[in-house]
Amino acid sequence: MDDGSSQFADSQPSNESFLVGYVIANIVGLRYYDGRITGRELVGLVREPTNPYDQNAIRVLNIRSIQVGHIEKTVAAVLAPLIDAGTIVVEGIVASQQSKFNKFKIPCQIHVFASFENIGLVRASIDSGGLSLLGDAYDSRSSGAVIVKDEKSRVxxxxxxxxxxxxxxxxxxxxxxxxxxxxxxxxxxxxxxxxxxxxxxxxxxxxxxxxxxxxxxxxxxxxxxxxxxxxxxxxxxxxxxxxxxxxxxxxxxxxxxxxxxxxxxxxxxxxxxxxxxxxxxxxxxxxxxxxxxxxxxxxxxxxxxxxxxxxxxxxxxxxxxxxxxxxxxxxxxxxxxxxxxxxxxxxxxxxxxxxxxxxxxxxxxxxxxxxxxxxxxxxxxxxxxxxxxxxxxxxxxxxxxxxxxxxxxxxxxxxxxxxxxxxxxxxxxxxxxxxxxxxxxxxxxxxxxxxxxxxxxxxxxxxxxxxxxRRTKEKTLVGLPPKVVETCYIELSGEDRELYDDVEQKAKLVVQGFIDAGSLTHNYSAVLCLILRLRQICNDSALCPPDLQSLLPSYTMEDVSTNPELLKKIAVLLQDGEDFECPICITPPTDTVITCCAHIFCRLCITKVMKSGTSKSRCPLCRRELSQSDLFSAPPEALGTTEQEESTSSTPRRSTSSKVSTLLALLTASRNEDPTTKSVVFSQFQKMLLLLEAPLKEAGFKTLRLDGSMTARKRAQVMKEFADTDGGDETKTTTVLLASLKASGAGINLTAASRVYLLEPWWNPAVEEQAMDRVHRIGQRKEVKVMRLIARNSIEERVLEMQERKQKVAKEAFGRGKSKKEVSTDDIQRLMSL
Structure with a gap:
């Protein structure tokens, strides 16, 4: 099935779109396709940039996703570039069935939607293309109730x-x-x-x-x-x-x-x-x-x-x-x-x-x-x-x-x-x-x-x-012991608080500068880098590079082709942040490339977008013109897991951070209460898991680690060892599993543990739920206690607020919602208290 949903240009230009008006166009080429339209009905309009006869082609599909024909060339030539640029979204409706007098074309209303700020641009582009735009722009709320007629003309x-x-x-x-x-x-x-x-x-x-x-x-x-x-x-x-x-x-x-x-x-x-x-x-x-x-x-x-x-x-x-x-x-x-x-x-x-x-x-x-x-x-x-x-x-x-x-x-x-x-x-x-x-x-x-x-x-x-x-644990009588989720708020130590406040204040100035210049989305990668560093300081400032000030970008757009240091900074961001995603496929980037405008994509994703363009290729985020020479391969990870361990162990440690001290206190209290209790500590930062090994060992805990760098066989081996009770001798069994949140969030059974610690909040609450439920699932015989560690007066509290909004949408969908990227520009402003 090819319903056209795979085209990048088919995405919406913004969360809130407005009907700019509609264009009357003919559906042509009917004799070449099997799809039929039987009366007043909605039709699907899908861009077809790879069409060998017309690079502006827009396919027309009926309800069964069968092609009926194409929008006539003169109209497609005006609308296609706007669709490809993500400026408009188009929808079609056929007012009546095919005329007996003209079997080769069907009139169609093409409704044009755009964000509020693009309405003027769209009107001007359509007008200059020689098309007549009918109707007035109005709020998308007005288009919520589409009315159809059945065979008896009953509304x-x-x-x-x-x-x-x-x-x-x-x-x-x-x-x-x-x-x-x-x-x-x-x-x-x-x-x-x-x-x-x-x-x-x-x-x-x-x-x-x-x-x-x-x-x-x-x-x-x-x-x-x-x-x-x-x-x-x-x-x-x-x-x-x-x-x-x-x-x-x-x-x-x-x-x-x-x-x-x-x-x-x-x-x-x-x-x-x-x-x-x-x-x-x-x-x-x-x-x-x-x-x-x-x-x-x-x-x-x-x-x-x-x-x-x-x-x-x-x-x-x-x-x-x-x-x-x-x-x-x-x-x-x-x-x-x-x-x-x-x-x-x-x-x-x-x-x-x-x-x-x-x-x-x-x-x-x-x-x-x-x-x-x-x-x-x-x-x-x-x-x-x-x-x-x-x-x-x-x-x-x-x-x-x-x-x-x-x-x-x-x-x-x-x-x-x-x-x-x-x-x-x-x-x-x-x-x-x-x-x-x-x-x-x-x-x-x-x-x-x-x-x-x-x-x-x-x-x-x-x-x-x-x-x-869908059945939930609360409503299903499966005999599972309860799961208790608590939030432990932590005051940052004097040194960490001073560093956090300094970086946050400077980061706010940078982000506000991007907003004032209208270039926030242009500098999306740089802003995420700032947010990442603020989150890392909440855990342990040892996660951040020594020269933290060098990570603060300037207000102006930077070009990595003339700035190797910027390329290096972005490479460090990729290595440190497990939750960074390609803006096109919304998944962790593979065969990562960095554009000259400092944005990060999968090579396959950005190459496809560049090939599908009908004119000069542009960056999907900032609209800067791009060529193949503007794509830079991300440097390979500088350190493998073993090298990271050696580097971490050889680095002189400063005093233990507030969050690490709190975690050690909670684990020790749990061990004193029951020496056989096993715990899972989740973090999105692989380096954080490595940093924890030494203080946990000093405190007498035996640990295992589960992260994204491991093969499937190695992961299975780690889980088997963690589940091993070794005859009940707690001195020989692993008591703490240090686990990467994303690598352990699906398809893994960790019911050997009954304590869960989340070192930092994730953007998406569903990822956290998946991690918790690796422990709280069928086979669990003990009460499960989950502790979320949150730094007070920090960006982590604002991430929690963002989670609550997303949870509300998910619950409403199953209650018998606003779609967004993992982190939208609105989220960024809230996260930075702007």
């Missing part, structure tokens, strides 16, 4: 439609049942909520119902109630969804049970108790049957392979192997690990029940036509930790969107991390029309939510309820 508002779908979902939830896995395959006993989850997964996969928002009409036609699209072809059911149970509730075992049903030879059908959730089935009432197909030679009756593809982050790969060993009968599954050296034969993969691979592996093969993964129509694709595809423009996201599969599952305990836009990628993977097309998503969900329209939030909640199953 029906979108929110009425969402309400009806919501009521239908509510009725189905009352009929939730339970399902036992086949004992000949699964040896572990499922808890009640896992049996309910298995029932839900199977019922979704076996569903023959119309997908949500579709209705069958008289005469055998089908209509999408949101877009008014009509078709005589019955839409395929939505055989999949989002399995969004809270972290630590045993989703992996439930999913293995689902795969096990494909192998079950006990009967040709599976009993599903038709009972309400949490209630027992009444005596005498026969169980509801859901038909399943026996696995014969690993193929279904239709000849489609019964192989399940499981995609996960590299750090989680070993966890799936462990779970298979722990929960399934030996030899019951044929498993192939598609990572590292791997087969190129698709037929070889089809011989296995499960193929395990990673997002990075799929991303590396996305451009390879002969990739065996792309040749197979999988029986089922499971995306574990599916929130990692939250950016639809990333290569790994596009790779999973294009997979062929009969059943699709997005599995994540945190589907909404930063805002509602995170859900779009999941819709694209599930191929849930019309929400899998970016223009429909923006019109129906994103724009109303961004505008603060409560109806927009209600729509998002209905969409989540329609596609998801």
């Amino acid at each position: 029906r508002e979108l929110d009425e439609i969402f309400k009806l779908v919501d009521e239908n979902v509510g009725e189905k939830e009352k009929k939730m049942g339970v399902l036992e896995p086949p004992k000949e395959v699964i040896k572990s006993e499922l808890l009640d909520h896992q049996k309910e989850g298995l029932w839900w997964l199977v019922s979704r996969e076996k569903s023959d119902e119309l997908p949500p928002f579709w209705e069958e009409e008289k005469g055998g036609e089908f209509m999408n109630t949101l877009t008014n699209f009509h078709t005589k072809t019955r839409p395929e059911p939505l055989r999949g969804g989002i399995f969004a149970d809270d972290m630590g509730l045993g989703k992996t075992l439930t999913l293995l049970s689902l795969v096990a049903l494909d192998k079950s030879a006990s009967s040709a059908s599976t009993d599903v108790s038709s009972v309400s959730s949490g209630a027992k089935r009444k005596r005498g009432r026969p169980p509801k049957k859901i038909s399943t197909t026996r696995g014969v030679d690993n193929k279904s009756s239709s000849g489609v392979t019964k192989t399940t593809l499981i995609v996960c982050p590299l750090a989680v790969l070993s966890n799936w192997v462990t779970q298979l060993e722990d929960h399934t009968q030996q030899g019951s599954f044929e498993v192939y690990i598609y990572h590292g050296e791997r087969t190129k034969d698709a037929e070889e993969l089809k011989k296995h029940d499960i193929v395990l691979t990673t997002y990075s592996t799929l991303a590396s093969e996305e451009s390879q036509r002969d990739s065996p993964v792309k040749k197979i129509e999988w029986w089922r694709v499971i995306l574990d930790e599916a929130h990692v595809i939250k950016n639809d423009k990333a290569q790994q996201s596009k790779a999973v969107f294009n997979l062929m599969a009969l059943h699709r599952w997005a599995v994540t305990g945190t589907p909404v991390q930063n805002g509602p836009s995170d859900m779009f990628s999941l819709m694209a993977f599930l191929r849930f029309d019309p929400f899998s097309t970016k223009s429909y998503w923006r019109r129906l969900i994103q724009r109303p939510v961004d505008a603060g329209d409560r109806n927009g939030l209600s729509r998002l909640q209905v969409l989540v309820a329609t596609t998801s199953l």
Whole structure:
């Protein structure tokens, strides 16, 4: 599927956009494409910069993401450069069906949206291009209620439609049942909520119902109630969804049970108790049957392979192997690990029940036509930790969107991390029309939510309820001991306080200078560097370079091509900050390049943007003109882990920082209370973990370290050693695990510990939740205490405030939200108290 969502130019110019007006244009080339428009309906408009006949091409898609044609060249030539520059977003609506008198074109209204500051520029550009812009600009809140007409010309508002779908979902939830896995395959006993989850997964996969928002009409036609699209072809059911149970509730075992049903030879059908959730089935009432197909030679009756593809982050790969060993009968599954050296034969993969691979592996093969993964129509694709595809423009996201599969599952305990836009990628993977097309998503969900329209939030909640199953630890009777989260506020010592105040005051002047000059986004990397150093001082000033003043940038734009010291500073930033991300793919940069304007990108991301430009290439952040000679490879990390350890141990230590002293006191008190207690100390700074080893050893603690520099095998070894009780002899067992927050935030079981210490707050509260729930999950037998260490009167307190805003959005989405980057320009101003 290519819905155009992968184009960088398709992103919104700002969080709040305004309707500038609309342009009338013809959709042409109808005879060359299969897509049809049946009446008044929304259409998708997608840039196609690689079109060999017209570099300004704008494709037109119908509700099924099938191409109808192109916007006529004269209009596309004016709008395409504005789209590519991120200045406008366009949406289309066809007022009536194709004319009987002209079968080669269809009139279309193209609605043009832009940020408030760009309205004048957009109007001038469209006018100079010879187009007529109709209508007046107005606040995006006014465009929240799109109205469509059905065949009886009865006006029906979108929110009425969402309400009806919501009521239908509510009725189905009352009929939730339970399902036992086949004992000949699964040896572990499922808890009640896992049996309910298995029932839900199977019922979704076996569903023959119309997908949500579709209705069958008289005469055998089908209509999408949101877009008014009509078709005589019955839409395929939505055989999949989002399995969004809270972290630590045993989703992996439930999913293995689902795969096990494909192998079950006990009967040709599976009993599903038709009972309400949490209630027992009444005596005498026969169980509801859901038909399943026996696995014969690993193929279904239709000849489609019964192989399940499981995609996960590299750090989680070993966890799936462990779970298979722990929960399934030996030899019951044929498993192939598609990572590292791997087969190129698709037929070889089809011989296995499960193929395990990673997002990075799929991303590396996305451009390879002969990739065996792309040749197979999988029986089922499971995306574990599916929130990692939250950016639809990333290569790994596009790779999973294009997979062929009969059943699709997005599995994540945190589907909404930063805002509602995170859900779009999941819709694209599930191929849930019309929400899998970016223009429909923006019109129906994103724009109303961004505008603060409560109806927009209600729509998002209905969409989540329609596609998801989510149970939380608080509402699920799994017998987990409680988790207590406390915040420990720390006063910085005199020396650290003096240094912090000095750097913060100078940093404020620098940032205010950028704001006054209108160049805050131009200097995004420099500002993040300042914020990073302030956060490091809160932990321990030993994390920062001795010449801290040299890190303060000037008010003017700097050019790394003539300033090698600036290039070196940015390289240090990359090495020190685990949470720095490429602004295009919103993931940690790979094969990192630094532009002459001091911005950091993945080489692949920035190269694609430069190639897609229709005129001179520009930096996506500051709009400075760029050429290949303006891209500089980031210097390799100066120190490996071993060298860092030697450097750290040889550096004369100053007095222990306030935060380290507090941590030592808390760990000592916990040990005095119970010598067998194990603890995990999380930090985003790898150097901080190294700094802690010496004082912890001096205090009599045995430590292990888990960080992003380790191979999957080394991580598995560390976790095994940490879990080892060594016969209960606390003098021989590890009591403290020093863990990188990001490297340990997913797919890792740390239930051997019952104490968690977070040394600094993370931008995204969902990352912290994932880290905590490595400890607080099924298998934990002790009360879990989490302590967050926060420096008073510092940037850390303001990070906490930012977290609270993001948590509110995530909770509202599942409550039955404003999308932003990890750190937006508004966030920066709040963080710096400006």
